[in-house]
Amino acid sequence: MERTPAGKQDSEQELFMTHLPYLIRDLALILGAAAVTTLLFKRLKQPLVLGYILAGLLIGPNFPLFPTITDPETIRIWADIGVIILLFNLGLEFSIKKLAQVGGTAVITGIFEISGMLVLGYLTGQALGWSTMNSIFLGGIIAISSTTIIFRAFEELGIKTQQFAGVVFGVLIIEDLVAILLMVLLSTLAATNQLFSTEMLTAVLKLVFFLVIWFLGGIFLIPSLLRASRRFINDETLLVISLALCLGMVMLVTSVGFSSALGAFIMGSILAETVYGERIEHLLKPIRDLFGAVFFVSVGMLIDMTVLVQYAGPIALITVAVIVGKAVYVTLGSLIAGQPLKGAIQTGMSLTQIGEFSFIIASLGLSLRVTENFLYPIAVAVSGITAFTTPYLMRAAEPVYGWLENRFSKRTRIMLRNYSAGARSIGSVSDWRLLIRAYLQTMLINTIVIAGIVLLTSRVLLPALVNGNMSQAWAKLLTGLGSLVLMVPFLWALALRPVYPATYNRIWADKQAYQGPLVVLNSVRVVLALGLILFYLNQHFSFTLMILAMLLIGLIWWLMGKRIPFLYDRIEKHFLVNFHGRQQHQKNRPGRNLLPWDAHLAYVEVIPESACVGKTLEELAIRERYGVNIISIERGRITRLVPNRYDRLFPGDKLAVIGTDSQLEQFRTLVEEDGTPITTPVHEVSLERITVDEAFPFVGQSIWESQINEKTQGLIVGIEREGRRLLNPDSTTLFLLGDVIWLAGNTRLIREFQRQIRVH
Incomplete structure (x- = not known):
């Protein structure tokens, strides 16, 4: 075996010892600054993304008073990894099924908005005297809204379950897909410097070809491999496998000339269709948060304060263009798609910001050396301002609707209502x-x-x-x-x-x-x-x-x-x-496919600050106020099934509850701080379907007389009768032939009760 010369070995060791402290010092500085601003912005109830950008601004070269990083190139590599992780996570949330389920309203609105903002961005850049390439990239930057900021604002304002929110989420899915396409088109445009060219058409066809091949091949192979290895998969191996697949797809995609971000997004969307999609997303969260923080801090470090001061006028103009342009284009697109005026305005006022993809598109222009250095910090500044204004604009949607409604003539209001009703009724497919x-x-x-x-x-x-x-x-x-x-x-x-x-x-x-x-x-x-x-x-x-x-x-x-x-x-x-593996898996899981009322089983935890702590279920009137049923209370190693009205709630209690999405969303505001569900219950509870036929021993008896609740430690939460649905039936309700009973509680006891009925 050949030995390394002593002098060379010493120099390598010296080089290693020289770089290792810099790497650790820089990472410690980034995460320390991010930690401080995270706490500050969490307290101020502002998006954490803005806190990370502020942290990067402070430890960048702009403020000599604070310590700054020593090796920008290393941090840039970490930031690239952050982009890959962020896009991988976006792919996990994206899912091709979600795209298929996006209604025509979201598609029409999204395409109308993106087209309008691309043109508006280009015209704004030209009005400012910028070059053609800077203007085109500006259009791409302001065309895509921020998923992170919108989700956070919806949660804080408690409007995630409102009808217009579904359209907003659909538009965000369309924007994510278009953003991927834009990255490819802008890269091709930078290489050819021609907007309408054979190369551009070739790039689009190449993208479509590889997207279909990768997706079909990935869905055909990857779920099968995971299913074959399921006996050996735990959280650790699943995380390693998913990250390996992500980076493998990144290598494959970059080898054929596309960006690493596209590869991460594709693999995320493939894994989203597997039964492990939700679990991977949960396991990836801390890694996403870590590298996301590094990425957004690096975004802040690239901001030059002198540029922001110098371009204060363009920043103000572009901010106005983003807010007004998106509000107008999204509202008009929603109206054209058949949304009522109120919903269209709410959708328009919700999408008035730019975010993650805007940074990626701006950094793409820098890396390709086709845009000026001022465009990146301008994009960051506009993103920060619009992120701050988003919650206020969302709150202003209803007053704006009321103001417009009062100024429209009666004839105009009738015309809009008739158009909306007619557009939504066009559902037949020839x-x-x-x-x-x-x-x-x-x-x-x-x-x-x-x-x-x-x-x-x-x-x-x-x-x-x-x-x-x-x-x-x-x-x-x-x-x-x-x-x-x-x-x-x-x-x-x-x-x-x-x-x-x-x-x-x-x-x-x-x-x-x-x-x-x-x-x-x-x-x-x-x-x-x-x-x-x-x-x-x-x-x-x-x-x-x-x-x-x-x-x-x-x-x-x-x-x-x-x-x-x-x-x-x-x-x-x-x-x-x-x-369809993930969909079928969720359908077969206990507590998932429970009620024909779109109700389902969820798990929530009572936080110490909750207003319900120390109160009885009777005092809280949860069933009456929220329409949900508490099936069990897990407290430490003790689980109480179907608690009575005298049971109290205490900090740390894990509740198994049944209700619809909107009911559960309202209930979570009572007991949880951030609405994060507990995904792993200790005690299995479920809701089963029982048909009342000739073999059912309690025909003609009431719920109270049958003692079913006591025998199963369960609760009858619904009865279907002759096409009608009786939710939360009274204890005096009689069982009739043909009834379908929905019984929630201890899975083992309920199924044992079902076997006894069959024997009887």
């Missing part, structure tokens, strides 16, 4: 629209999958085999054959698989004039499949071997012909099982 959407989806997904298989085998697998000392001829033959076997099921689905056959046959039989367009749709599918076959031949075979390859395709098709539909169905079923 057969043609359904069929065309299904055809487009089939063609898009299968085309991208086939192209991905061909490119993966020809551009990655083939060079790997050749570099592994396999002959060129054998490597081409193996990759060509493997690619063909993999793509055959998707070729069949693209060209021949029936799409909504019942709808297709109904349209075909409806009118002879419709038969022509249907033939065209099928012809397009076949032509597209033939084009992909030619693409495959061109990638894997020389011109002289194409005839032989086509004969090979025919042979494989003949051999696999009857099995192809079966293979594709298995692939599709496997994907759908993985895709």
Whole structure:
């Protein structure tokens, strides 16, 4: 074994000892400053992001009075890790299902707002005399609102459960997706310096291609791997695996020319669809908070106070543009989408700020060296001001609505109400629209999958085999054959698989004039499949071997012909099982799929400062005031099921309660400081469904006479009867044949009671 020379070893050790203290000192300084400002801003009830930025400003080069960092490059690397963690967490919260569930209102509002703000930002930059690139980046910076600030403001104001909040959350999902697209487009624009170019179109198509490939491949493989390893997964291994997958996707994405932030976001959205999504999000929280603090402190360190003073006028103008522009564009977009005036104004006034993605877009311009140094601190200053004004603007939404309502004529008010009612009633989907959407989806997904298989085998697998000392001829033959076997099921689905056959046959039989367009749709599918076959031949075979390859395709098709539909169905079923895994898991969890009233089981903890401490349940009148039922009280190692009205609540009590989202949200304000649910109950409680039929021994008896509550240590929280729902029925309510009883309490005793009924 070769030994390191003594002199070289000493120099390496000296270099290590020189850098280690700087790293620790800088990190200690950052976290210490962040800790102080966190406490201060928590006390002032202001967003912590602003506290972190202030901390960075104080320990930056602007204030010699305070200690400052010694190695900015190391902190910049940590900040890059912070961006990756933040985007990974955003992906976990994003979820492709949430995008699919976003209503047309949010889509229309989001696209209208983002388009308007991009134009407004560009025009504002041009009015200030800035360069074209600075103006374009300014448009991207002010187009995206802050998810963090809005969530915090909604929680503080207690309006998370109001109807317009759902539209706001939907718009934020659209903004997150557009922000990812903007980062790619702005990077391409910086490289080409042309807004409308072939490179720009290529970048968009490349992004769509890789997004579909990564998502489909990730959903097909990752949940299966996690499910196969579930016996060995605990919190530690799950955290390590999820971070490894995140960084692996970052490496993959950057290798094809996209940003690391995009890779982290994609892997987060993939893991969000697994049964571990919620658990990963919980485990990641402390790491996200740590590196998020480092990132936002580094944002503050990049602020130059002289620049802020010098550009005070542009900062004021851009701030006004953000607040007024977003309020107007979001309100108009919501009205166009069919929202009532009040909801549209509330939505508009809630989105009047910029935040995390704005910093990332601003730093992107700096890293690409296409924007001036002043743009970054301006973006930070505008974000700070708009974050501060957001809660006040949210509170002002109702007065603004009242003011506008009084100034509109009666005719205008009637017109707006009629338009809103008409727009929201347009919910029917024609057969043609359904069929065309299904055809487009089939063609898009299968085309991208086939192209991905061909490119993966020809551009990655083939060079790997050749570099592994396999002959060129054998490597081409193996990759060509493997690619063909993999793509055959998707070729069949693209060209021949029936799409909504019942709808297709109904349209075909409806009118002879419709038969022509249907033939065209099928012809397009076949032509597209033939084009992909030619693409495959061109990638894997020389011109002289194409005839032989086509004969090979025919042979494989003949051999696999009857099995192809079966293979594709298995692939599709496997994907759908993985895709819906988290949803199915939550549906089957005890206490999740409980009531047809959208009520569910939740766990809350009584904090020492709560107003309910020391009071009895009778004094609090929780069921009467909030509509929720307390199923159990866990106090230390003691759990009291279905407490009576004389039981008191004490600090640290963990309550299992049942109610709807809005009821639970109101109840949490009574017992919790921040509404954070306790996710791991010690004692299992659930709510079960019991049907009253001829075998039910208490038909005609009242709830009190049956003594069901006492026998099961449970509580009857609802009865379905002839389509009506009786919530919290009185003890004198009689059981009738056909009733459906919802009984909450001790899971073991309730299920034992159900077995006794069946035996009886």
